[in-house]
Amino acid sequence: MNKVILIGNLTKDPELRYTPNGVAVATFTVAVNRPRTNQAGEKETDFINIVAWQKLADLCASYLRKGRQAAIEGRMQTRSYDNKEGKKMYVTEVVAENVKFLDGNKEDRKPANNDFDPFGDPFANAGKPINISDDDLPF
Structure with missing residues (x-):
């Protein structure tokens, strides 16, 4: 089983890039405090x-910022590459499968493109009419 769950604070803003095929990939680092103190x-x-x-990469890039707290659920991955000197380098990282945005003020909570709001109340519009056409229905 390969399952990782972390809660930490971002050390800098996420870096969003795209693969040659146009797939979004965001990378960032979280600082996670250990539960115990050292000998000192x-x-x-x-x-x-x-x-x-x-x-998920787009959402992280839109909502997360340096210092913000997030919960990350994913899997551990190790990969290798050859650096400029030809030495094999190993990288261990967590591939996020789920990210929860744990803090921030309301101004930080609005996405740039008015897309999905992970902070929002999913029942805020309960009981109100839904604007949907018959063409949108699967039946």
């Missing part, structure tokens, strides 16, 4: 690299 009585922090793909 100090809290230690792990800095964990996160990769999100496709729509």
Whole structure:
């Protein structure tokens, strides 16, 4: 089983890129505090690299900012590449499958393109008419 769940704060804004095929990929790092102190009585922090793909990458790039707290659920992945000197380098990262945005003020909660709002109340419009045409119905 390969399952990772983290809660941490972003160390910088997510970096959004696109593959040559146009697939969105966002990378960012979260700082996660360890539950215990070290021998000197100090809290230690792990800095964990996160990769999100496709729509999740777009959402992370739209909503997450440096310092914001997020919960990440995903899987651990290790990959390798050869650096400029020809030395094999290994990278361990978490591939995000689900991200929850845990804090932020209302001004930060509006997406740039008025798309899905992960902070919003899913029942805010309950009982109100839905604007939908017969062409949108699957039956």
